[in-house]
Amino acid sequence: HVQLVESGGASVQAGGSLTLSCAASGGSLRDYCIGWFRQYPGKEREGVAAIYTGDGNTFYAGAVKGRFTISKDNAKNTLYLQMNSLKPEDTAMYFCAASTIIVHAPLIPVDYDYWGQGTQVTVS
Numbered sequence: 001h002v003q004l005v006e007s008g009g010a011s012v013q014a015g016g017s018l019t020l021s022c023a024a025s026g027g028s029l030r031d032y033c034i035g036w037f038r039q040y041p042g043k044e045r046e047g048v049a050a051i052y053t054g055d056g057n058t059f060y061a062g063a064v065k066g067r068f069t070i071s072k073d074n075a076k077n078t079l080y081l082q083m084n085s086l087k088p089e090d091t092a093m094y095f096c097a098a099s100t101i102i103v104h105a106p107l108i109p110v111d112y113d114y115w116g117q118g119t120q121v122t123v124s
Helices: none
Strands: 003-007 018-025 033-039 046-052 058-060 068-073 078-083 092-099 119-123
Touching: 003 092, 018 033, 018 092, 018 119, 033 068, 033 078, 046 068, 046 078, 058 068, 078 092
Parallel strands: none
Antiparallel strands: 003 018, 018 078, 033 046, 033 092, 046 058, 068 078, 092 119
16 A cells, blocks of 8 residues: 655744655555645644646645645655745644545545655744
């Protein structure tokens, strides 16, 4: 089974930038949809950005639209999230996930099959 490992989380100043990576092993990113989610303590996990592996169509949560960019590199089997103009409210644990089914609501976590363990992003 595919394993996902996030990296790149750090503490950064407000207005700064950060790039998160999600490396897949034991499989490939040739799923119908892959994405990034984040979770605040005591809150429900929420979608941040997602991308269809086939056509490359992307989806973004309103809170991050225009600031975050999702991309993938199939050759490296890696998913990325470029985060710019970071705000304190972006502070959360960030997870990458992959779905083996066609996802019609790509920012909803319930349909995703595989998850990483998360990487912490703190913005001050």
